Amino acid sequence: MIPPHRRMVEDLAGRGVLSPDWRSAFAAVPRHLFLPDVIADADTGGRVDREVDERGWMEAAYADAAVVTQVDDGARHGPGEPTSSSPAPSAAAEAMRLLRAVPGMRVLEVGTGSGYGAALLSHLLGDDAVVSVEIDFELAERARIRLMSAGFTPLVVGGDGMQGWAGRAPYDRVVSAVAVRRVPYAWVAQSRPGGRILTPWGNAFHHGALADLVVGPRGTAQGRFVGHADCVWARADRAPRRLLETYVRAKPDHAATRIRLGPEDLLDDRDASFAVGLQMPGVYRRVRHTGEAGDPRVYLVDPATGSWASWHAAPRHGESGHEVRQHGPRSLFTELEAARLRWVEAGRPAYTRFGLTVSAEHQLVWLDDEDSVLASSG
Numbered sequence: 001m002i003p004p005h006r007r008m009v010e011d012l013a014g015r016g017v018l019s020p021d022w023r024s025a026f027a028a029v030p031r032h033l034f035l036p037d038v039i040a041d042a043d044t045g046g047r048v049d050r051e052v053d054e055r056g057w058m059e060a061a062y063a064d065a066a067v068v069t070q071v072d073d074g075a076r077h078g079p080g081e082p083t084s085s086s087p088a089p090s091a092a093a094e095a096m097r098l099l100r101a102v103p104g105m106r107v108l109e110v111g112t113g114s115g116y117g118a119a120l121l122s123h124l125l126g127d128d129a130v131v132s133v134e135i136d137f138e139l140a141e142r143a144r145i146r147l148m149s150a151g152f153t154p155l156v157v158g159g160d161g162m163q164g165w166a167g168r169a170p171y172d173r174v175v176s177a178v179a180v181r182r183v184p185y186a187w188v189a190q191s192r193p194g195g196r197i198l199t200p201w202g203n204a205f206h207h208g209a210l211a212d213l214v215v216g217p218r219g220t221a222q223g224r225f226v227g228h229a230d231c232v233w234a235r236a237d238r239a240p241r242r243l244l245e246t247y248v249r250a251k252p253d254h255a256a257t258r259i260r261l262g263p264e265d266l267l268d269d270r271d272a273s274f275a276v277g278l279q280m281p282g283v284y285r286r287v288r289h290t291g292e293a294g295d296p297r298v299y300l301v302d303p304a305t306g307s308w309a310s311w312h313a314a315p316r317h318g319e320s321g322h323e324v325r326q327h328g329p330r331s332l333f334t335e336l337e338a339a340r341l342r343w344v345e346a347g348r349p350a351y352t353r354f355g356l357t358v359s360a361e362h363q364l365v366w367l368d369d370e371d372s373v374l375a376s377s378g
């Protein structure tokens with residue numbers, strides 16, 4: 001192992017996120033072999049070019065950070081929207097731990113991306129036990145080549161992972177590297193009873209709650225939200241492009257009101273945000289830093305009705321509260337305050353108290369147990 005690789009493995013092991021089996025997989029698979037020559041840190045946007053700074057690139061490849069591996073589906077001139085990324089090694093390790101895969105099992109991975117995840121799975125389970133589906137044919141081809149040059153040959157399929165991959169079903173584990181709004185029933189149907197499905201899940205408002213489901217004998221899957229994963233959406237579940245440009249139209253007659261609630265009461269609180277998202281699943285939120293002070297301005301947008309609202313939060317507003325403007329048939333801020341209040345009155349339940357049941361007909365979200373269903377979608 002090269003020194004940054006060794007450091008990464010020791011760091012992950014030291015933090016207790018690697019079992020002995022996964023330690024040898026992380027040690028055997030060099031992450032840098034799966035990354036492009038120009039890497040952008042997913043959080044900071046900082047770019048490093050291998051041709052210009054080989055050493056810095058190698059350090060970045062083994063830093064515990066998510067790396068953007070494609071923007072705008074590979075188009076040359078776009079807004080720079082991340083469409084594929086390699087998760088931070090600690091996030092990959094955590095997903096593998098939660099997956100509870102052991103040799104002898106067969107796994108379906110959705111979202112091959114760089115191929116790094118498929119390589120880790122292949123190392124532990126064997127090439128024949130791993131199928132990975134990638135919707136972007138070019139990425140799928142690149143991943144196949146990278147996997148082969150690293151010594152792995154899992155089946156990499158170019159196609160829509162929302163259909164699963166019936167060719168090698170049934171699976172003991174389905175692990176998704178993309179967030180979904182509805183867990184595709186194909187994943188349940190292609191799993192063995194007792195199998196597990198691990199996927200980031202969300203809605204327009206809240207994204208990335210990690211659902212850990214067990215497939216039951218009667219064709220349903222059920223489980224809880226066990227963590228959080230920041231990752232790209234499944235292609236069909238992405239937000240509309242140019243959301244704010246399309247829906248937000250400043251008009252001078254928009255009356256402003258003031259509210260005490262600050263964005264930190266909601267946006268920085270995963271439990272509150274999750275609960276509000278369940279109640280307003282089609283409402284997008286976006287944060288922009290505006291003005292000289294760079295104050296956050298939070299926008300809420302409901303494309304279905306064209307309603308939108310803006311929330312200008314500046315620390316100097318202090319006692320007078322933050323400025324809110326609402327427009328359209330839905331008063332999105334009034335709804336948001338009410339949704340948050342319902343969560344407060346329910347005792348501020350943590351998002352890990354919520355669970356999900358998936359059947360062929362519907363997807364139900366419940367609190368604590370299936371007797372208290374909070375949201376249902378067909």
Ligand SMILES: C[S@@+](CC[C@H](N)C(=O)[O-])C[C@H]1O[C@@H](n2cnc3c(N)ncnc32)[C@H](O)[C@@H]1O
Pocket residue numbers: 083084085086087110111112113114115116117118133134135136139159160161162177178231232233234235236
């Ligand atoms: C977060 S990246 C995958 C990371 C990957 N596991 C790795 O280790 O690098 C998500 C990938 O899922 C792909 N994707 C998006 N929607 C998909 C779908 N419906 N089916 C299959 N792949 C999809 C994207 O093109 C992207 O490459």
